[in-house]
Amino acid sequence: MNNILENALKKIQPSAKEIDELYALFARIKKYLLDKHGIKSQLMGSVAKNTFIKDNRDLDIFLFFDKSVSFDELEKKVLAIGKDAFVHFGGTYEVDYASHPYTKGHINGCEVEIVPCYKLKSIKEMISAVDRTPFHTKYIRKNLEVSQRKDVLLLKQFLKTIGCYGSDLKTRGFAGYLCELLVIKYSTFEGVLKKFSGLERNTLLCLQNQRNNIKKFDAPLIFLDPVDKNRNVAASLSIDALLKAKYYSQKYLEKPDGIYFEPGAFRKKTSSKKSLESLLKNRNFYCIYFKRPDLIEDILFPQLERFKNSLEKYILSKGFALNNSFFDCCEDKKACIIGFDFAVEELSYFVHKNGPDLFSHDDKTQGFLNKHKNVYFSNGHYACFEKRKITHAYDLLVSLKKKEVQKQIAIPKGIEKNLNREFVILNGKNLLDYVNKGKISKNVVCRNIAGGKTITAN
Amino acid sequence: MNNILENALKKIQPSAKEIDELYALFARIKKYLLDKHGIKSQLMGSVAKNTFIKDNRDLDIFLFFDKSVSFDELEKKVLAIGKDAFVHFGGTYEVDYASHPYTKGHINGCEVEIVPCYKLKSIKEMISAVDRTPFHTKYIRKNLEVSQRKDVLLLKQFLKTIGCYGSDLKTRGFAGYLCELLVIKYSTFEGVLKKFSGLERNTLLCLQNQRNNIKKFDAPLIFLDPVDKNRNVAASLSIDALLKAKYYSQKYLEKPDGIYFEPGAFRKKTSSKKSLESLLKNRNFYCIYFKRPDLIEDILFPQLERFKNSLEKYILSKGFALNNSFFDCCEDKKACIIGFDFAVEELSYFVHKNGPDLFSHDDKTQGFLNKHKNVYFSNGHYACFEKRKITHAYDLLVSLKKKEVQKQIAIPKGIEKNLNREFVILNGKNLLDYVNKGKISKNVVCRNIAGGKTITAN
Structure with missing residues (x-):
């Protein structure tokens, strides 16, 4: 060593x-x-x-x-x-x-x-x-040799430092038990890092002769539980945590450094007010802010993720485009935010809508012609312009306050109640106000806004 | 009759x-x-x-x-x-x-x-x-019975009235010879309309026993030339002309009317200045205006179409979206315009770019990491934000004046020379000025701007 x-x-x-x-x-x-x-x-x-x-x-x-x-x-x-x-x-x-x-x-x-x-x-x-x-x-x-305990400690601290230790549903990283199994399988801390750094698609790991009769697992990494072959120990591991582990393993093996074992060494530094402003500048950033439901993190975070995903789907279905989206909780545990960095913030008032084509059934065509005004011919299709009800990202998010819009979106139970109690849409300027008033921590916004932590220099 | x-x-x-x-x-x-x-x-x-x-x-x-x-x-x-x-x-x-x-x-x-x-x-x-x-x-x-000449006249005039008679490359409609063959095949004017109104995909028409050993034709309608089986008489027929013929045939058969034989009855009426303004309102409309090259229409129009198509591809590749686009010539034959109705007129300054994924080859990943700053992890991919050079539709069109941008677009030969001689980008306001000054006819703009002629009422 x-x-x-x-x-x-x-x-x-x-x-x-x-x-x-x-x-x-x-x-x-x-x-x-x-x-x-x-x-x-x-x-x-x-x-x-x-x-x-x-x-x-x-x-x-x-x-x-x-x-x-x-x-x-x-x-x-x-x-x-x-x-x-x-x-x-x-x-x-x-x-x-x-x-x-x-x-x-x-x-x-x-x-x-x-x-x-x-x-x-x-x-x-x-x-x-x-x-x-x-x-x-x-x-x-x-099964873990006494001498290997040191390797488990190193692996755990390494993963902690780079931010992917812990199988809780906020981190979605490596469980302690998974770290121990990895050390048993690859002998040493560096053995595990070598494995990480060369990770291939559909990697299936196991310790005993378990390869027969195994369930199909859909996960970026599969490590069969030696005490229960129907279980993937890495089931809750997110693909980004695995990617992170691969990236930093390669980095470490290229150039080993004590910094990988220093708690907080890789945590994004708190940005000054100015840097938050400059992060928001040139971005079409909007977020939804609501009171945090009284749920433990392992229940809240998956719900927030599902909510974020269904909002994303809704936004895209309306013709907008996103660069990035995230969910998080404010550090004082009082509020949740779901943020959207829009790649397209404003759409045209009219939208071209393709209808049935030249060879469609007559009833389909007739239905389209009856339904729409100002139909024209376009590339072999009947087509028309539809007026959009909502052309701006901000208005789209505000429309989420309407019951009939909420019906179109899957809102997880735990969130639904609180969402309707207090629910604010913030643009960049309002977000800065909320940060200044201490309602949202600058940290939370900064670490998420640019697509998560960046791993290479500015 | x-x-x-x-x-x-x-x-x-x-x-x-x-x-x-x-x-x-x-x-x-x-x-x-x-x-x-x-x-x-x-x-x-x-x-x-x-x-x-x-x-x-x-x-x-x-x-x-x-x-x-x-x-x-x-x-x-x-x-x-x-x-x-x-x-x-x-x-x-x-x-x-x-x-x-x-x-x-x-x-x-x-x-x-x-x-x-x-x-x-x-x-x-x-x-x-x-x-x-x-x-x-x-x-x-x-082969055309003397009594059928009347049916040919009716068919030609019907197609003329609805705007799809003539195989020239501006109209891309029905050639006279095709009309004659259709009447030989379906006996009468109404027989042809019945065929049109029930037109099906991959329709192959012919007059003699020509179905063996025929070439594969890629066209919405195929009518084998009885004097040359390797030729599709309907080759230059556009899919919209065929759709138009189908639509109006159904209309006529539902309710026959003398109006279908009155020249100009279906031509879009000249809009008043106010209606052009209202057409432009709520649209993100821009157009390219340049001196008309000295070419006959059968050469100019296919070139304009190819040019429009390649511009469209370029616009979409840059992240913008279009409702409609068209090309046309001003009625005084002095200028050409290519118009774009943008569904998305402005894009965010930053664009999320997905890079190699977790399981990509190391050299690919390394290349991405070397090339980009501020790389982050996103859904199992290395990713980064790129800054857009151009975020507004107007600026994108203006950039077409640059030689290095023109190199990325297929500009047909006949157009290229004139394009670089005089070439103006007009937004809605400038377009109105040009119309007021008589540089562009209002007619040309109105008939194209809303996706061609509308066939149902306002």
């Missing part, structure tokens, strides 16, 4: 003391849960696998229930037990939702999650997605 | 006196040509076939040369003989060009053409296109 990696490791490897403290804390919680509630618990996640980055102290505590316990009862019990434990240890907590509701919070400055799962002999008995986690933990503990 | 057709015929059928006078004039010319020049001549065209419309007195006189006469000699001789004949009969003439140069002019108020062709036994010996004409004339005289 070279100097760069050794130096990086010094910064990201947890100390023996940190590890001891974490295990001691878990031991106390485990004992309490068993003594007070008579329930067995186990540590999962990166701490259990010893693949966590310094100061990223997440205790994922799984409570094991018997299969005879109903789903409803399990949910009730895990919340009651979790709340009691957080109170007992003087922590703070909230209820979150994944496959189940569960409690998460802080105890002694450490992030703690108390999650339920069923006691299973085999993955085939799996009831909900979290039931897979104990099998994952077991698999990694058994 | 019903009243409507009988009334129409009264107006379009030449009188016996008119026919006698024409034949007498031809007899005098024929005698002179034989006596003075020792050359045999024959009458061709609609007068020879007795299918000419009253007052449309064209004497097409063909001079027959022996095949031993060279092409050059033939050209010289026919011009010398023609000029002499026009002078002898006190007519006026000019030299025109078709397959050969030839003289045409007026004698006693009658249009006379003196055209050379070779004496041939069979069409297979044909040297130039005019050699076919004697075979056509012979075929029609033999």
